Amino acid sequence: MFERKKKHNSLSGHRILGLGVLCLFAFCLLAQETVKKDTQPKQKSKVFLLHSDLLRKDSRHPDAQVVVGNVVFRHDSVYMYCDSAYYYDQISSFEAFSNVRMEQGDTLFLYGDHLYYDGMTQIAEMRMNVRMENRNTTLLTDSLNYDRVYNLGYFFDGGTLMDEQNVLTSEWGEYNPSTKQSVFNYNVKLVNPQFTLTSDTLRYNTATKIANIVGPSDIVSDANHIYSERGYYNTVTGKADLYDRSVLTNEGKQLTGDTLFYDRNAGIGEAFHNMVMNDTVNKNMMTGDYGFYNEKIKYAFATRKAVAIDYSQGDSLFLHGDTLMLETFNLNTDSMYREMRAFHKVRFYRTDVQGVADSLVFSTVDSCLTMYKDPILWNKNQQLVGEQVKIYMNDSTIDWAHIINQALSIEQIDSVLYNQVTGKEMKSYFRDGQMWKTEVIGSVRVVYYPMDSDSTLIGMNVSETSQLDIYLKDQKLERMVMSPKSNGTLYPMSQIPKGTDRLQNFVWFDYIRPLNKADIFNWRAKKAEDQLKKNTRPPVELPNQHLFEEKKK
Secondary structure: OHHHHHHHHHHHHHHHHHHHHHHHHHHHHHHHHHHHHHHOOOOOOOEEEEEOOEEEEEOOEEEEEEEEEEEEEEEOOEEEEEEEEEEEOOOOEEEEEEEEEEEEOOOEEEEEEEEEEEOOOOEEEEEEEEEEEEOOEEEEEEEEEEEOOOOEEEEOOOEEEEOOOOEEEEOEEEEOOOOOEEEEEEEEEEEEOOEEEEEEEEEEEOOOOEEEEOOOEEEEOOOEEEEEOEEEEEOOOOEEEEEEEEEEEEOOEEEEEEEEEEEOOOOEEEEEEEEEEEEOOOOEEEEEEEEEEEOOOOEEEEEOOOEEEEOOOOOOEEEEOOEEEEEEEOOOOOOOEEEEEEEEEEEEEEOOEEEEEEEEEEEOOOOEEEEEOOOEEEEOOEEEEOOEEEEEEEOOEEEEEEEEEEEEEEEEOOOOOEEEEEEEEEEEEEEOOEEEEEEEEEEEEEEEOOEOOOOOEOEEEEEEEEEEEEEEEOOEEEEEEEEOOOOOEEEEHHHOOOOOOOOOOOOOOOOOOOOOOOHHHOOOOOOHHHOOOOOOOOOOOOOOHHHHHHHHO
16 A cells, blocks of 8 residues: 555656656747747838839839839838939839928928938938928038938038027037937037027037037127037027136126026126136236126126235235125216225235225225225335225325324334324325325324434434324435424433333234235234224214203103
8 A cells, every 4th residue: 555655656746747847848948939039130111112103114223113203202101202213122222313302200301302211221311402390490401311210310511400599500410300409510600699609519409499518619799708618508598507617708807617607688697616707908806716797787796715806006916805896886877986895804915015904995986995994004014004094096006095083103113113103094195106295183193213314213202293294205204294393302212211112002913914815814803902992972962952852851
């Protein structure tokens, strides 16, 4: 019994194993059939001759049928028309002549005088007076190849692409009717009613009307000029995103940045990172990590490490503030003027003059530069301080300066000795850029070290008066005139009383002074003990104010 059961189990195992082998064999055959089917080349569709008025053979073209009159061919969904053709039935191709037309659906039409169409490769070679139409886009050339597989037409002997917005010409180009994308190379020119773009390489989409700049390109209009090597320009909206140090030029002003945004219709340009705004007419520029310019209202500003540079005098002046701004008023009128503003933490440097202030304004109305809140000026070994400083210019050179309230002038003689003059206000006058006269007005106090002819110090003079006029020659003291006249006190150098060699408001701000053009970014505030004392004035009583107070009660 046991032996029979064992034999039965053995036979069952063999049947299962045999069935598995048969299934595996069948699977392998099926797989081979599938691979064989997939690797077999697909059958090419045939080009059919649908109609002609005449069909004949020609001994000069033994492989062709000559078809004449109202000729119509079809390949898949494409219909082709001509006056006559050589039809190569065996290779599914034809050569068409005169009034050639190709229609693909209801969107693509191709016209020309001569066509060779290869049904195997599906490439149409159209020649002479070629015109391709795709909805609102027209392509004109004398030689065009159209690849139906990739839906791509390309010319190589000069061509013109036109849509509702632009006309583009180049020596070589291609156009895809499906994606509406075109590529142009060699002597590319895009003409728009508002501007002209020239380049060596350009990509353009006839649907979006966006030009993709991929090589050195110039966009020129009546008002401005753009140079870019990479970016996007929307020819409808006039908006552009430009990269790789593109340059926008408008009436002598150039805006450059790692990235530029420009809106032609709004007249707005923005520059990001390493911005340079250069005015080649007035010979000044602004730099920073961000810049903005409105060409319509002539307004500009810069920020993020902003610097204004004036290079009109040969020796450039470098000025830094948190924000720099240029604004134009009364535009296109006889009273037009501009203001340049810098705020806050203003510092500037030039080899001959340095300064700091919280803010400043330069106006072309009176050619005046005004420094506000804790202004300090340095020139060589001289320092000027006041509550407000006004500098009046004449043809880019200083004409005269006005220091208002708590005016203090200090000249450093050596490390411990200083000539000092203080008063309510000072007015300094210049000739050919050199100071020749200074007027000190109101509560004048002087600490001065006169010298003999060999520059030996005679002593220290301390004087007080109401007005002091100082005359200089070759930037050296020539004479002083006090009104009313003051004899003062002259102390010999060995007998100077302690504490008399400094005016009460003396401060030497050497720790604030900009040392070079790089130091303008390092803001250093005044020490608490060196702050100017605020003026304390009694309240002004208005006429008949007592009557107002009584009525109030």
